[in-house]
Amino acid sequence: MSEGGVPGVPGGPKVGVDQWVAEAEERREARTGLTGAVARAWERVPPPGRLALLLGPFAIFPFVTNEGNLFRYGLITIVYALLAIGLNVVVGFAGLLDLGYVAFFGFGAYLYGIMASGHSGHHLEAEIAIPIVVVSTSLLGLLLGLTSRRLLGDYLAIVTLFFLQAFVIFVNNANGGLSDFSYPFVGRVDLTGGSNGLDQIDPLNFFGYHLTTTRQYYFYTLISLAVVMTMLYFVNASRTGRAWRALREDPLAAEAMSIPVNRLKLLAFMFGAGTAGFTGTIFGAVQSGAFPGDYDVGLLITIYAIVILGGLGSIGGVVVGALLINGAPELLRSSSNARFLFYGVILLALLIAMRPWYRTVVVLLGTVAFGFVLHLIVGALWSRGTAGHIDGGGALGRALEHWVLLPTHPGRIAGWAYFGLIVAALVLTLVHGWWRTIALIPTLYLASFVWENKLVEQVSGATRLILLGALLVVIMNVRPSGIFGTARVEIA
Amino acid sequence: MDWSLFFGELVSGLTLGSIYALIALGYTMVYGILKLLNFAHGDVYMVGAFLGFFVLQWLGGPLTPAVTGWLAIAIMFGAAMLGCGALGVGIERFAYRPLRNAPRIAPLISALGVSIFLQNSALLLWGPEFRDYGTFDLIGVKSYSIGANFFISNIQIFAIATSIGLMIVLTLLVSRTQTGKAMRATSFDREAAEMMGISVDRVISSTFFVGSALAAAGGVMFGIVFGQIFSLMGFTAGLKGFTAAVVGGIGSIPGAMLGGFLIGLTEAFATGYLPGGSTYANLYVFALLIAMFLIRPSGLLGSPVIQKV
Numbered sequence: 001m002s003e004g005g006v007p008g009v010p011g012g013p014k015v016g017v018d019q020w021v022a023e024a025e026e027r028r029e030a031r032t033g034l035t036g037a038v039a040r041a042w043e044r045v046p047p048p049g050r051l052a053l054l055l056g057p058f059a060i061f062p063f064v065t066n067e068g069n070l071f072r073y074g075l076i077t078i079v080y081a082l083l084a085i086g087l088n089v090v091v092g093f094a095g096l097l098d099l100g101y102v103a104f105f106g107f108g109a110y111l112y113g114i115m116a117s118g119h120s121g122h123h124l125e126a127e128i129a130i131p132i133v134v135v136s137t138s139l140l141g142l143l144l145g146l147t148s149r150r151l152l153g154d155y156l157a158i159v160t161l162f163f164l165q166a167f168v169i170f171v172n173n174a175n176g177g178l179s180d181f182s183y184p185f186v187g188r189v190d191l192t193g194g195s196n197g198l199d200q201i202d203p204l205n206f207f208g209y210h211l212t213t214t215r216q217y218y219f220y221t222l223i224s225l226a227v228v229m230t231m232l233y234f235v236n237a238s239r240t241g242r243a244w245r246a247l248r249e250d251p252l253a254a255e256a257m258s259i260p261v262n263r264l265k266l267l268a269f270m271f272g273a274g275t276a277g278f279t280g281t282i283f284g285a286v287q288s289g290a291f292p293g294d295y296d297v298g299l300l301i302t303i304y305a306i307v308i309l310g311g312l313g314s315i316g317g318v319v320v321g322a323l324l325i326n327g328a329p330e331l332l333r334s335s336s337n338a339r340f341l342f343y344g345v346i347l348l349a350l351l352i353a354m355r356p357w358y359r360t361v362v363v364l365l366g367t368v369a370f371g372f373v374l375h376l377i378v379g380a381l382w383s384r385g386t387a388g389h390i391d392g393g394g395a396l397g398r399a400l401e402h403w404v405l406l407p408t409h410p411g412r413i414a415g416w417a418y419f420g421l422i423v424a425a426l427v428l429t430l431v432h433g434w435w436r437t438i439a440l441i442p443t444l445y446l447a448s449f450v451w452e453n454k455l456v457e458q459v460s461g462a463t464r465l466i467l468l469g470a471l472l473v474v475i476m477n478v479r480p481s482g483i484f485g486t487a488r489v490e491i492a
Numbered sequence: 493m494d495w496s497l498f499f500g501e502l503v504s505g506l507t508l509g510s511i512y513a514l515i516a517l518g519y520t521m522v523y524g525i526l527k528l529l530n531f532a533h534g535d536v537y538m539v540g541a542f543l544g545f546f547v548l549q550w551l552g553g554p555l556t557p558a559v560t561g562w563l564a565i566a567i568m569f570g571a572a573m574l575g576c577g578a579l580g581v582g583i584e585r586f587a588y589r590p591l592r593n594a595p596r597i598a599p600l601i602s603a604l605g606v607s608i609f610l611q612n613s614a615l616l617l618w619g620p621e622f623r624d625y626g627t628f629d630l631i632g633v634k635s636y637s638i639g640a641n642f643f644i645s646n647i648q649i650f651a652i653a654t655s656i657g658l659m660i661v662l663t664l665l666v667s668r669t670q671t672g673k674a675m676r677a678t679s680f681d682r683e684a685a686e687m688m689g690i691s692v693d694r695v696i697s698s699t700f701f702v703g704s705a706l707a708a709a710g711g712v713m714f715g716i717v718f719g720q721i722f723s724l725m726g727f728t729a730g731l732k733g734f735t736a737a738v739v740g741g742i743g744s745i746p747g748a749m750l751g752g753f754l755i756g757l758t759e760a761f762a763t764g765y766l767p768g769g770s771t772y773a774n775l776y777v778f779a780l781l782i783a784m785f786l787i788r789p790s791g792l793l794g795s796p797v798i799q800k801v
Contacts, residue, residue, distance in 0.1 A: 097600050147785045155789075157529060157600060158734050159781065165731060166778045175769045249595075297727070301608050308601060415617045422613075426586050466611040472605030477590045480598040486658060 047233055051226060054319050058222055062215050071214050071286075078221045079283055081322035084306040085228055085315065086275025091304075092312035093241065094268035095248030099300065100160030103167035104141060105274040106295030108133050108280020109201075110171060110192055118200030119193060126204040126281070133281050134274045141273025145266045164300065172292045178374060197291035204285045205303045216287050224282070225319075228275065232315055244268060245313065298465060302326075305468045308475050325465060338459045342451055343396070347443065359437045366441040371403040374445070384408050388457075390452065400452065404445075410453035418454055421446045493644035495715065496641040498670045501764040502757070507648045507717055509756020510655035513708035515733025516740065516748035517662060518580075518703030524679040524743040525699050526592075532583055532604040533707055534577050534730015540708025541721040542614065543572040545623050554626030565716065569654075572712045573705035580704025581697050589693070607730075614723035625715040651717050658709055659749050666745060671698055679743070707733075728774065732759075735781045741794020750792060756781070790798035 044055065044451055083105060090098045111133050115124040124132075145156070175194030184190065192198050204211045204220070211217055212254050235241050243264050246254040255261045284290045302325060310321030331337045347364075354360040378385040388406025390397040407413055424443040432441055455463045515537055522530045547568045559563045569775050587606045591599040627633070627647065635645045654724070665673035665752055677685040678695045686692050714729070715721045732755055740751025762776035763769045784791065 008797050021792055041585065092598065095595070095597055096596055099604075108673050138654055147782050155738065155785070158731070158738065159785065162731050162735065162781060165728065166775050169772065173768075289680045297608075301604070304601065304604065312597075416618060418613070426582065429586065462612040462616040466616065469605045469607070469609030469612065473602050473609065475607065476594075476598045476602040477587070482589070 012335070037149060051229060051233075051318060054316050055222065055226055055229075061220075062218055064162075067214050069119065070218055075214060075218050075221060075286065077322050077326040078218070078225055079279055080303065080306055080326050081319045082221065082225050082279045082282075083303050084226060084310065084318040084322055085225070085232065086279070087317055088307050088315070089232065089244075089275070090268050090272035092314070092347070093236070093244040093248060093400060094265055095251070096265060096269060097157040098160050098269065098272060099157050100144065100163035100167070100294050101272060101276055101303065102297075102300045103160075103164040104137050104276035105280045105283070105299075106138050106167060106290065107140060109284030109290040110198060110275030110280075110296075111136060111277070112202045112281040112284045113198040114191065116202040116205075117198060118202075119198050123202055125208075126206050126285075130204075130278065130281050133277050137277025137280075138270040138274040141270045142266060144273075145269040146382065147427055164295075164297070168292055168296055171290075171295075192290070192292075195292060197289050199289040201284050201288045201290065202289070204281070213287070214286075217282065221282055224278070229319075238314065240264070240267070248313070251414055278374075301465060301468050301472075305471055308472060323464045336397065338456060339396060339400075339451075343448075346447070353430075363437055363440050363444070367444045370441050371445050371448070375403055375405060378405055387407055388453075400448075404448050404452050414450060414454040417446060417450050421450050495765055496643075499642045501760040503642075505757035505760030506753060507651050508757070508759060509712045509753035510652050511714050511717070511748065511752075512729075512732050512736045512755050513715070513749045513752025514655050514658065514706045515729060516752045517659070517736040517745065518707045520736050520740070520742055520745060520748040521675075521699050523737070525675065525682075525696055526588070526599075526615055526770070527596075528573050528588060528599050529603065529734070530583075530588075530703075531600070531604040531730070532587075532610060534726035534728075535607050535614075535702070536580055536583075536704045536726070537707040537711040537714075537729055537733070538608065538614060538721075538723065538726030539579060540572045540576045540704075540711030541715045542618060542623070542711075542723075542727065543708065544568040544712035544715055545574045545721060547571045548625065548630070554630040557630060564630060565712075569709055574671070576708030576711075577701040577705040580700040580707075580729045583704075584697060584700040589696075598743060607726075611724060611726060612799040618723050622720045622725060625719050625721065627716050627719055629778035647717055651713050654709070656712065658706060659745075661707070663745065665702070675699055710774025722729050732774075732777060735777060738781065738791055739784050744793045747766075747793035748793055 017262045042050070058078065065074070083101075087098065087101050088095050090101065097210065113131055114120045115122055115132065116126070117123075123220045144160065147159060156473075168355045171192040172195050174191040175196075176188040176190035204217075211220055241365070243254070243259045246257065246259055247261060247264055251261055283294075287294075306318060306321040309324060310317030310319070311379050328341065331341055350360050350363060354363065375386060385405050385407050388410065390401055390406070424439070424446055428436060428439055428443055455466075457463075495637060498536055511767070515533065518533050518536075519530060522528060527539070548554060551559065551564050551567065559567070583606055587602045588599050631647070633645055633647055635643050636649075637643050666675060674685070675698070676693045677688065677690055678692055682692055685695075691703045710720070710729075710733075714725070733752070736750045736751035736755040738751070739745030739754055740749070758777055758780050759773045762773045766772075766776060
């Protein structure tokens with residue numbers, strides 16, 4: 001028997017690594033087919049290579065695009081990815097539902113603004129201001145976490161959600177006005193600029209070197225992202241990382257294994273808060289202002305969608321999630337792009353999810369035929385029902401005008417159709433086999449009708465959030481571990 | 493001491509509290525059975541307020557209602573409660589039931605998704621603007637006074653009385669009927685209840701129905717008392733309803749009522765007496781929640797949780 005080996009296991013794990021732990025990675029659900037091959041190839045790439053593969057395209061991006069696109073698609077995506085990574089530590093690693101996460105992001109931006117802006121009159125250098133921000137956001141996270149330390153995860157969710165609400169109310173009103181607090185010793189002071197926001201925030205200034213262009217900020221943020229990801233990779237592989245995952249799977253069992261549950265929860269919480277605060281300084285400096293509307297539930301949902309889509313506990317997945325979630329709505333901003341995206345996604349989903357292939361064909365042909373027939377019938381009976389127009393849709397738009405019903409005043413009909421679409425989509429989940437295939441035809445047509453008559457009006461506002469909300473529910477129901485997350489086989 | 497301010501805040505606190513209590517009941521019932529924090533509950537309350545509004549429009553509007561004022565109000569309550577009850581059952585069926593054996597965080601995120609979905613659907617369909625219930629046209633508002641400082645209007649009496657009435661009905665439902673017994677059994681131990689032949693799915697559905705109907709009643713009542721409703725009203729109200737449920741002791745029905753009134757009173761008195769109160773009333777409610785967590789995490793009437801393995 002070899003020294004330190006596990007008795008009876010030839011070449012078995014050495015002392016210090018439990019056999020179960022050593023085999024745990026093999027107990028994951030194996031993927032099959034093309035996705036499986038890609039996933040396995042990905043696992044074979046060494047970690048530095050993976051980082052380079054993920055972030056390489058980002059490093060090339062600034063050289064092939066202009067400033068505006070670099071800001072909207074590039075910088076914001078990286079900022080989201082950074083935020084999502086911090087949240088992933090809290091939600092994905094430690095399993096804590098932190099719904100006040102965006103408040104820490106806002107806190108970072110505002111605190112930096114208070115220390116360095118024309119608004120407050122102080123001009124601290126970034127190398128001093130950023131550590132102060134990170135430490136104080138972490139401490140704030142610690143304080144908030146302490147209140148719900150003894151409690152179950154759900155209580156933490158509500159405390160943090162309320163905290164976010166409180167934060168938004170505070171920054172909206174703390175402008176030293178008459179309705180504001182009068183602080184002890186200093187009286188009424190203008191901290192946040194109220195609903196107008198805290199303006200004239202200084203650009204980041206390291207030892208006299210100013211970051212001014214979008215490109216400089218872009219690379220600064222990209223490097224930060226790489227550093228945080230690398231750090232997290234090592235943390236994840238460490239004792240702490242394993243303990244976090246144990247905590248997420250079963251806090252009670254973890255505690256029984258003498259893992260200091262509360263301390264680790266607080267650690268994760270602080271790490272998340274610190275990352276958010278750090279990202280806040282970048283965002284504040286880039287925007288040269290901090291505005292209350294930026295740190296609200298809408299952003300929270302966006303970040304959650306990124307984390308969920310990327311996979312709870314997956315570091316690399318978050319980057320992909322950020323690309324998808326930030327890229328798609330940016331494309332949605334113009335309604336003709338949004339139209340291509342909408343029909344493209346439906347087509348893609350049908351091609352991927354429908355088996356066998358002839359059902360896909362039936363659904364596609366059926367939907368197209370259904371639309372033309374309905375269009376003819378309605379056009380003959382009620383001419384106002386088809387008299388509407390699609391603005392600037394190009395060839396696709398002109399084709400759609402002959403297919404989808406476009407009433408001149410869709411208001412109330414579209415409202416009921418929206419309601420009907422929700423019901424129809426829910427019914428789809430209840431029926432199976434050919435019934436589902438057949439029911440899909442009117443549902444798809446209804447979806448297209450609602451899209452053209454209602455949803456397309458508010459693509460960047462309500463529609464975007466409706467889709468994100470539905471996405472959260474659907475992903476949770478279909479694949480609770482997220483797309484790039486590792487689904488574990490339950491060991492009863 | 494200014495007694496008229498004190499009594500004014502007292503009455504408005506009780507009115508507000510009765511609405512929070514109705515929301516809190518739904519939270520506490522669902523939590524008691526599923527151990528699930530139903531984020532969508534506040535948005536169900538918002539949908540209830542809108543249903544009440546549309547029923548009133550359908551009846552001819554507040555100026556020319558087809559039926560007398562109080563009957564119109566009764567119809568609004570009935571329709572909103574039925575509609576939202578169905579909505580609640582639907583949410584449970586499609587967003588929570590498939591996740592019943594998933595890790596705890598999955599249904600929470602699903603609930604968050606439902607909440608955002610409902611909120612923005614309302615924004616899409618009904619717009620961001622305020623809608624006016626027009627209560628003052630619908631029923632003549634009278635103010636009664638006791639002594640020189642105590643004033644209360646018939647709407648406020650109506651709100652407090654209705655919510656107390658609904659709470660009595662709920663208490664009777666839970667303590668005296670077969671369904672209530674099944675609910676208590678399921679909440680105590682779901683597996684054991686299932687083995688005793690209780691249809692757990694049906695019990696959970698009826699819990700969601702009752703809870704959502706109560707939230708809808710709260711929503712309609714908010715519309716009647718305060719006049720104006722809007723599509724984002726559910727978020728804050730849901731937060732406070734949950735705070736009320738936690739302060740009272742989550743899972744406890746009398747606790748939710750007590751907590752609701754306590755939150756309402758805190759908000760009203762903070763507005764009247766504390767610095768920056770009219771702007772920061774919600775911050776004071778938050779402070780109360782934090783204080784409660786630090787002093788007595790199981791709530792006023794809750795019993796400490798013993799985790800079974």
